[in-house]
Each structure stands twice: as C-alpha cells, then as structure tokens.
Amino acid sequence: MKSTILAAAIACGIASTGAFAASGAPSGIDLKGIDHAVQPGDDFNEYANGAWIKTAQIPADRSSTGIFLQVFQKAEKRTADLIKAAGNGNPAAGSNQRLIADYYKAYMDEAGIEKAGLAPLKPELDAIAAIKDRKALASALGGQLRADVDPINATHLDTEHLLGLFVAQGLEDPSKNVPYLLQGGLGMPNRDYYLKSDKDMVDTRAKYATYVQAILAAAGDKNAAEEAKAIMALEMKIAEAQESIVDSEDVHKANNPWPRTAFASKAPGLDWDAYFTAAGLNDQPTFIVWQPNTVTKFAALVGSEPLDTWKAWLRFHAINENASGLIGKKFDDLAFDFYSKTLTGTPKQRDRWKRGVARVNNDLGDAVGQIYVKEYFPATSRAEVQDMVKNILKAFDDRVGQLEWMTPATREKAKAKIATIKVGVGYPDTWRDYSKLEVKPDDAVGNHMRAELAEYAHQKSKLGKTVDRDEWWMTPQTVNAVNLPLQNALNFPAAILEAPFFDPKADPASNYGSIGAVIGHEISHSFDNLGAEFDAQGRLANWWTDADQKHFKEAGQKLVDQFSAYEALPGLHVNGQQTLGENIADVSGLTIAYAAYKNSLGGKPAPVVDGLTGDQRFFLAFAQSWREKTRDAALRSQIVGDVHAPGNFRAQTVRNIDQWYDAFQPKPGQKLYLDPKQRVKIW
Structure with missing residues (x-):
C-alpha cells in the first residue's frame, strides 16, 4: 500500500x-x-x-x-474463522452471512472451478472476438472501465484496464464528487518494468513475454506466440506513454478538468462517445484527467495499432485477471510462477483458504468487517x-x-x-450495503465480476453528490x-x-x-x-x-x-x-x-x-x-x-x-x- x-x-x-x-x-x-x-x-x-x-x-x-x-x-x-462460520444456522438469502458463506464456498470449490475452466469467461471472450471496428473497440474498452483504483495506489495506477476511474471531490471544488481518469493498461507492476535497461528488468520482460504466450496457449490459442509478441509490443508503447510515479504525484500536473465534449479534440483516435456510453459516464459534464498527455497518447494508440492486436490484448487481460485461482490449476500455476516467483521471489503458493479469505475481504470487506468488530474490537x-x-x-x-x-x-x-x-x-x-449483490455458491468467477460491477456502480452513484467526509x-x-x-x-x-x-x-x-x-x-x-x-x-x-x-x-x-x-x-x-x-x-x-x-x-x-x-x-x-x-x-x-x-x-x-x-x-x-x-x- x-x-x-x-x-x-x-x-x-x-x-x-x-x-x-x-x-x-x-x-x-x-x-x-x-x-x-x-x-x-x-x-x-x-x-x-x-x-x-x-x-x-x-x-x-x-x-x-x-x-x-x-x-x-x-x-x-x-x-x-468468521468467514467459515458465516454459513452456520442457514442464514437468510441476501444476508451478509449468506453472501460471505456462498462466496467463500464457490472459491473453495476447486473441482467445480477446474471443471468450468474458461466457460465463465466465454461471454466476455466472445464479445472481444466479435469486435469488427474501432467504434466496437472503444465500446469494449469503455465497458471494462472499473473503479479499480486502489486509493493507496491511485495516482500511479497500473491496472490492466486501459484507464481507471476514481470518484472523489474536485481538486478546486470540494462540494461535490467528480470522476477522475488515471492511466493503466499494463500487466506488469509499473512502466519501469518495460522501460529500464538493467539486466534484472530485461530478464523480467523476457519472462513476462513467455508468460503471456503461455496463458494464451493454455487458453487454446493456436497463434499464441504471434499474439504474445504483438501484446508485448503494445504494452511497451503503453508504458512509454505513461507518466512516472514522481510526475504523477505532482498534483499541479494532475489538475486537468476536461469537459466531456473536449475529449475528441484533446485525445483523437478513440471514439469517446462510444467509450463513455459503454462506461455509463456519457452524462458527466467534466472529468479530471490525471495524466493528460498519457490519455492523449493512449487514444492515438487505439486509433493506430492493429485491431487484432487490441483484441489479443483484451483477450489476454480478460483471462489474466482471473488466472489466479478462478479458472483452473494450469492458469493458477502460471500466474503464481510469474507474479510471485519471478516478481517477488516467493517460492510457494499460499494455502487456498488464505487466498479465499483475501478474496472475500476484497469483494465483501464491509460485510466481514461488521462481524469482525463485534467479535474483536x-x-x-x-x-x-x-x-x-x-x-x-x-x-x-x-x-x-x-x-x-x-x-x-x-x-x-x-x-x-x-x-x-x-x-x-x-x-x-x-456500512456498505451488499443486499443487491448476487452471490452464488457455485460461480467463483461470476461472483467476483458482479462484485466489481457493484463497486463500480457504487462509485458512479456518488458522482455529482455532496462529499461524505x-x-x-x-x-x-x-x-x-x-x-x-x-x-x-x-x-x-x-x-x-x-x-x-x-x-x-x-x-x-x-x-x-x-x-x-x-x-x-x-x-x-x-x-x-x-x-x-x-x-x-x-x-x-x-x-x-x-x-x-x-x-x-x-x-x-x-x-x-x-x-x-x-x-x-x-x-x-x-x-x-x-x-x-x-x-x-x-x-x-x-x-x-x-x-x-x-x-x-x-x-x-x-x-x-x-x-x-x-x-x-x-x-x-x-x-x-x-x-x-x-x-x-x-x-x-x-x-x-x-x-x-x-x-x-x-x-x-x-x-x-x-x-x-x-x-x-x-x-x-x-x-x-x-x-x-x-x-x-x-x-
């Protein structure tokens, strides 16, 4: 953090x-x-x-x-202990206890996850395959926008989504919440992994390229090697377009309110109407663009890079986001080998129950928190x-x-x-209200996706409203x-x-x-x-x-x-x-x-x-x-x-x-x- x-x-x-x-x-x-x-x-x-x-x-x-x-x-x-006990007594449908119990049960069902494989991702992967033009690409990119900006990492966000949304009060007008757009788009932790020339970074890049190919091959792609090469080249360009951590933390460089109508002229190459419509943000009058030069360069890449390269990039990241524990052992092992062994030197995968606890805390944090403080604080x-x-x-x-x-x-x-x-x-x-979130005891991928969408909806619901301090x-x-x-x-x-x-x-x-x-x-x-x-x-x-x-x-x-x-x-x-x-x-x-x-x-x-x-x-x-x-x-x-x-x-x-x-x-x-x-x- x-x-x-x-x-x-x-x-x-x-x-x-x-x-x-x-x-x-x-x-x-x-x-x-x-x-x-x-x-x-x-x-x-x-x-x-x-x-x-x-x-x-x-x-x-x-x-x-x-x-x-x-x-x-x-x-x-x-x-x-609290999560494992949440299902005791057959709690009512929709209650926090039932949501916690069903979410954890679905994640711990390794046999069910193995059997399902990539099937839960099929609608998303089919939609990516069906992209035929730049407008459809813009819609796909906008449709994947999420409020996945960790507030502790926000100004140098490196989400796998091209951009991330953060909702908070305006920099100069503290009376209401406004949308912030921040850079993302990379599969490695930050741009230095792509741009630095020392031996360790060069070796890590080579291992990442191998990992991208391995993920695509595991998904059955016949042209995995070619696709991986194109994805790596695209992410190198995305990294080159990004601002550094130091520059991103200069708030005076970040204070860039862009009218919704100005995106087409400020950042040509991306169909912003299609993007914001798919993101559910087309009604927002103004965005604060934290890294404006980056957004302009991103839009140019959307307009210039081959459509098939973007589709391969979208496909890889759709799989990669779920590779750790949600779509089967072969993907899980590959993700652990790169993100833990290579990037942090960690030799052993964490026990499944520990990872399950982390998942529940991530997607149902306040539901668990209410029980936690009653017991321990x-x-x-x-x-x-x-x-x-x-x-x-x-x-x-x-x-x-x-x-x-x-x-x-x-x-x-x-x-x-x-x-x-x-x-x-x-x-x-x-406390956060999860009563409208659908959680199934046999749908680990779906539970996580719906939780992300619920968080996105929650953040969007704050836009234009008075700030809750x-x-x-x-x-x-x-x-x-x-x-x-x-x-x-x-x-x-x-x-x-x-x-x-x-x-x-x-x-x-x-x-x-x-x-x-x-x-x-x-x-x-x-x-x-x-x-x-x-x-x-x-x-x-x-x-x-x-x-x-x-x-x-x-x-x-x-x-x-x-x-x-x-x-x-x-x-x-x-x-x-x-x-x-x-x-x-x-x-x-x-x-x-x-x-x-x-x-x-x-x-x-x-x-x-x-x-x-x-x-x-x-x-x-x-x-x-x-x-x-x-x-x-x-x-x-x-x-x-x-x-x-x-x-x-x-x-x-x-x-x-x-x-x-x-x-x-x-x-x-x-x-x-x-x-x-x-x-x-x-x-």
Whole structure:
C-alpha cells in the first residue's frame, strides 16, 4: 500500500513489537532482538533488530517477514474463522452471512472451478472476438472501465484496464464528487518494468513475454506466440506513454478538468462517445484527467495499432485477471510462477483458504468487517485510541505554534487544517450495503465480476453528490492506516489497534513509539509535500507564504538527498523524491509522537524498565516496528514501484530527532550522525 495525493498509507510493512505494562513488567521491547555488537550511531536498525534479522526465516509462501506478518496472520486467522462460520444456522438469502458463506464456498470449490475452466469467461471472450471496428473497440474498452483504483495506489495506477476511474471531490471544488481518469493498461507492476535497461528488468520482460504466450496457449490459442509478441509490443508503447510515479504525484500536473465534449479534440483516435456510453459516464459534464498527455497518447494508440492486436490484448487481460485461482490449476500455476516467483521471489503458493479469505475481504470487506468488530474490537478500545489520537493532534497543534520558521499567516491556516481533520477509529459509522449483490455458491468467477460491477456502480452513484467526509477506504480487518487528503480524514482500522500494536495497559513509551508514531505519521500526511497542497476543506490551494514554502521545500530536499543515499541492493538506491511524502510523514510523525509521549507523563519522569530509559524504549519501539526481512526480488520491486522506503531505512528516521541523540549518544563520525544543522526538521 502506498501514498498518493488521493490517499496516503503507513504501508503493509507497518509493525510493532508490542508493549506491556511498565509497572514491574517487561518494557515491550524485544531485548533478544537487539544486536549490541552494532553501535546505534552506525546503524540503528541493525542495533534494534540485528539479532532478530540473523535468525528470522521468511515463510515459503511470503516475499518478506516481520512483526507485521505476525499481526496480519492473527487478523487473517480471526477473519478466516468468521468467514467459515458465516454459513452456520442457514442464514437468510441476501444476508451478509449468506453472501460471505456462498462466496467463500464457490472459491473453495476447486473441482467445480477446474471443471468450468474458461466457460465463465466465454461471454466476455466472445464479445472481444466479435469486435469488427474501432467504434466496437472503444465500446469494449469503455465497458471494462472499473473503479479499480486502489486509493493507496491511485495516482500511479497500473491496472490492466486501459484507464481507471476514481470518484472523489474536485481538486478546486470540494462540494461535490467528480470522476477522475488515471492511466493503466499494463500487466506488469509499473512502466519501469518495460522501460529500464538493467539486466534484472530485461530478464523480467523476457519472462513476462513467455508468460503471456503461455496463458494464451493454455487458453487454446493456436497463434499464441504471434499474439504474445504483438501484446508485448503494445504494452511497451503503453508504458512509454505513461507518466512516472514522481510526475504523477505532482498534483499541479494532475489538475486537468476536461469537459466531456473536449475529449475528441484533446485525445483523437478513440471514439469517446462510444467509450463513455459503454462506461455509463456519457452524462458527466467534466472529468479530471490525471495524466493528460498519457490519455492523449493512449487514444492515438487505439486509433493506430492493429485491431487484432487490441483484441489479443483484451483477450489476454480478460483471462489474466482471473488466472489466479478462478479458472483452473494450469492458469493458477502460471500466474503464481510469474507474479510471485519471478516478481517477488516467493517460492510457494499460499494455502487456498488464505487466498479465499483475501478474496472475500476484497469483494465483501464491509460485510466481514461488521462481524469482525463485534467479535474483536470493543467500544473501550475505540474510545482509548480516540483519546490517543486527540493527544497527538494536540501535540501537532502545539508544535505548529512553536515553529520558529513559520509565519503567523501560514501558522493560522495550518492550525485550521489540524482542527478540521476527521479521524475514523476502528470502523466506519455507516456500512456498505451488499443486499443487491448476487452471490452464488457455485460461480467463483461470476461472483467476483458482479462484485466489481457493484463497486463500480457504487462509485458512479456518488458522482455529482455532496462529499461524505466520513467515508472509509479501508476495512476494519485491514492491518494498516490511511490519510485521505481530499477528505482531510484519517482511517485507523480495528486490526491495527490492538496488542501488539496498541495495548491500553502498556508502557506509554512503547505505545507511543509504535502505534503513536503510526498515528503521527498519518496526521503528518496532511502536511507532507502532497498533503500540504490542500487546505482545511481538502481544496487544492496555496495557503503558504512564499518564505514558508521556500523553507518547507528546502527541508524536503534535504530529506530527498538523505534517502537517495541509501543503497537497498548493490547499485540500487532508494528514490528520495519518489518516497518523499512517506519520509516527511515518518520524520514529522515521530516528532509529534514523541511530544505526545512526553505530555502523557504529566511532568513525571519515565521509569527505567529492563535497563532502558523511557526515551530509549520509545525509539527502540519505533525501530523495532520497522523490522523486516525481504527477498531481493521483492525489495527490487519495492524500490522501483513503491513510494515507501524499505523498513530498515525508515528505522533510521531517528537520526533527524534531537532527543534520539540524547538517548543513545551517537558520536560525530558515526554513519548516522548528523550535525544539528543537517537534521531535517519540518513540523
């Protein structure tokens, strides 16, 4: 999960060591995980986690491991038990329990899926085969438009559909929801897999071309080799037309409202009337086109590339979208071999029940979530986390009031934005209604397709209407958190708000160093290089004085340089610009979490626990929350396409915090040591 201007997340790597009551109990720090042979000032991640790293084993069905995985597995097991029990007592047709039970049953029916094979896709594949002209092609492309824009990945969407739809308030008019169009069209994670010339990417492209051919051959195509070659050539052109992640995150380049009637002249080559009619969007007066040059180039490709090539591309992606677990073992094995083994280095397929749980969570997330919070998230936990959020928001507000570099005019606007942040804790107050969704116990493909269409209809139904600032973009059983700049809102799902992430009986140092830093991180996204472009109403607006903006950007550049110096693999460095928003949120979030921690002590000194001071426990909890061990292929994929730096580098964020220097006494000349003037201070 990744940060974008539409949403910003802490990311799937978020973790915590947990915490225990400080009074006569352990500190909450994994003392055995510390490597005392490493100096904190040389590598704080290795110091905090080195002993654990030496012995940790990545499960065969995973691309990485860490404390996050342990927490995720806890939520996964709980969710699996709830899903498996949903059919008990023969629940009524149309009820959430019946929908969950039937969806899961259909997915787990491997024999039935094997027998059906490609038959569930026959209507779609026949329609693709029947395309005779460019107008029919435009209708086919429009008919496959979906609201499949993950809000965490939205600005650099790489859906297999040519374009993706996102529905949210307008950038300049926050009063109503408008449609956003974003680039897609690729079968690999992002455009760099097509365009980079290093050996790893060249090898991956060759394996992808082999995979495309294998999928088509498995589907019975006699000209699979020729079709695969044409598809690969087309996707190379699509990749060349796409904008980079960094450019896509520049909201000023994205603010392109196009009148519906202007598409024909701005992007010739595609029959936009046919496209939008098939998409059910022909009545929309205006679209915000996030990557306008890309859309223009896409339309030209639709008009210039051979019709048979587009039909082959549509056919491949129709099959590929369902290859993982929905249309039989031969397709499933091929998809796993490329998308897991090749792209992330994962050697073993996940158990079927785990994949089934993920599918149900994806398509019926709120239905499962309602049951989850009743079982595992009491009102007392919600209230305590809400109080913690208030404490950290107050610390942020106090911090803004003390910033020497900020002028009164900017300070007033920043405080107004803090005051209007909406914080959702645990679960939404309004749940998604699935009562009109048809789910059959023997139609795995159909269930997924109907769920996608239902989500698309739900998103379209919001167009032109008043914005719901309480809307959630994560399910309660998700182990993550998110900031939504356009809504000026935060979501903290239930699954991340329990031990070991949050324990109401825990040592405050450990709680604030782990979940407190997460909360601070999400708050800070409202003021990172992207979030700071939006005012208290979520409107794109410059509320900075020139001098303040200059200081802010200079501080950001120092952070860009700091992270660009980190080498993840030989010759492969972190992209400091690509990860800037997350890095700002880490620095600022840790800063305000520390301030809130000190406030929580009420002026009393923190006890020494397990030989560690309160400040030492705070910073160790933060660093241990980022412990992870990742396969090289997955790490390479993260560096290329993710806006989060790897966890081991995020743990080094402490080098910018003055109090860390007091707690661990790093010395000049050590690798992490920064002169006070070099330390990045933003909020």
